[in-house]
Amino acid sequence: MKNLSRFYIGLIFLLLFAPILVLVVFSFNTSGSTTHFAGLSLKWYFELFKDKVAIKALENSLFLAVFSSLIATLIGTFAALGIDRMRNKKIQGAIKTVTNIPMMNPDIVTGVSMMLFFVAVGGFLHFSNSLGRTSMLIAHVTFNLPYVILSVLPRFKQMDSHLSEAALDLGCTPAQTFFKVELPSLAPGIAAGLMLAFTLSLDDFVISHFVSSPDFVTLPLYVYNQTAHEVKYSMYALCTIIILTVLVLLLLINFANADSLKKLKGKKAKRAKKLAGRD
Numbered sequence: 001m002k003n004l005s006r007f008y009i010g011l012i013f014l015l016l017f018a019p020i021l022v023l024v025v026f027s028f029n030t031s032g033s034t035t036h037f038a039g040l041s042l043k044w045y046f047e048l049f050k051d052k053v054a055i056k057a058l059e060n061s062l063f064l065a066v067f068s069s070l071i072a073t074l075i076g077t078f079a080a081l082g083i084d085r086m087r088n089k090k091i092q093g094a095i096k097t098v099t100n101i102p103m104m105n106p107d108i109v110t111g112v113s114m115m116l117f118f119v120a121v122g123g124f125l126h127f128s129n130s131l132g133r134t135s136m137l138i139a140h141v142t143f144n145l146p147y148v149i150l151s152v153l154p155r156f157k158q159m160d161s162h163l164s165e166a167a168l169d170l171g172c173t174p175a176q177t178f179f180k181v182e183l184p185s186l187a188p189g190i191a192a193g194l195m196l197a198f199t200l201s202l203d204d205f206v207i208s209h210f211v212s213s214p215d216f217v218t219l220p221l222y223v224y225n226q227t228a229h230e231v232k233y234s235m236y237a238l239c240t241i242i243i244l245t246v247l248v249l250l251l252l253i254n255f256a257n258a259d260s261l262k263k264l265k266g267k268k269a270k271r272a273k274k275l276a277g278r279d
Contacts, residue, residue, distance in 0.1 A: 020243060027236035048234040048241075057222035060133075061202055064218060068140035069197035075141070076148025076197075077190055081178070083149070084156040096153075103146045111210035114139050118211060132213040139211045140204065144197035151193030152186060159185045199249045203242060 027045070031038035048054055083099075086092040102110065115131070118138075122130020159182060167177040205220040212221055219242065226235050 023236055024240045024243065027233075027240040029233075029236075044234045044237040047232075048237045051232075051234060054219075054222060054234070054238060057217050057219045060216055061219040063133075064136055064140050064208075065198045065201040068137055068144055068201045069194050071137075072141045072144035072148050072197045073190060073194045076145050076193060077152050077186070079145070080149045080152040080156065083153060099146050099149055101146075102143055103150070107143075107204075107206035108210075110143060111139075111207040114142070114207065115210040129213060131211055133216045135211045135213075136208055136216065136218070139207050140201045143204070143207060144200055147196050147200060148193035151196060152189045155186045155189035156182075195249050195252055199246050203246060 026037070028040045028042070029037050030041035030043060079099075083092060083095055086095070114135075118130045118135045121127075163181050163185075164177050167181045168174070172180065203220060204218075205224065208218050208221055209224070212218065217225070219238070223235055223238065226232060
């Protein structure tokens with residue numbers, strides 16, 4: 001039974017990662033062929049960095065990923081604070097449910113609805129072009145928000161409320177208590193939300209496809225446009241770089257969460273020892 005379960009897990013991983021491994025391997029193929037491997041080379045990586053359109057698309061993607069993740073993290077952190085402070089549990093539960101809807105909503109529905117919204121607003125304000133850099137930034141902030149809230153909100157539950165009460169008793173204002181006591185405890189969740197938002201923004205295609213304009217193209221859109229013609233072999237190198245970037249960010253998120261959990265367990269163990277010593 002154990003051998004069968006191992007075979008099943010191995011088969012799943014093979015189906016998931018075999019196409020990615022093939023892509024990575026052939027990005028180093030000298031011959032530029034998917035049927036013949038002629039040796040390892042960085043030729044297509046050098047060709048990629050000579051492509052000015054690809055570099056511009058990379059700049060656009062980084063701009064969106066950085067600014068949308070920062071804005072979403074800022075708004076999402078204070079939104080999580082507001083949800084946690086709500087006294088009415090029914091309203092709090094309803095807002096949590098509404099917050100989770102964008103994550104469960106199909107991307108194509110979100111993309112179409114945002115496109116219609118931006119076009120309607122642009123027509124009302126008499127904009128000649130309502131789609132572009134600004135619309136994509138707003139869209140990326142919007143779909144990143146629920147993930148940031150989901151990353152930060154549980155940290156309020158894990159935080160020791162007695163610390164905040166002690167800070168207030170010692171003369172701190174609510175704002176000082178938040179920034180000096182609560183914010184350091186929330187830092188791992190905020191960092192995880194930031195990195196998750198950056199990753200989601202960097203590789204988003206469906207929503208960006210509906211709210212973009214021809215003069216502002218992101219990296220995923222550029223790759224998609226290449227598939228309409230004969231695909232450049234430098235695209236394999238580009239996809240490999242994206243895969244490695246996302247992999248590194250996900251590893252950082254997992255390590256940050258694991259480290260925060262260890263610290264939390266250590267604090268609980270110390271408190272338990274102190275209580276046991278008092279008894």
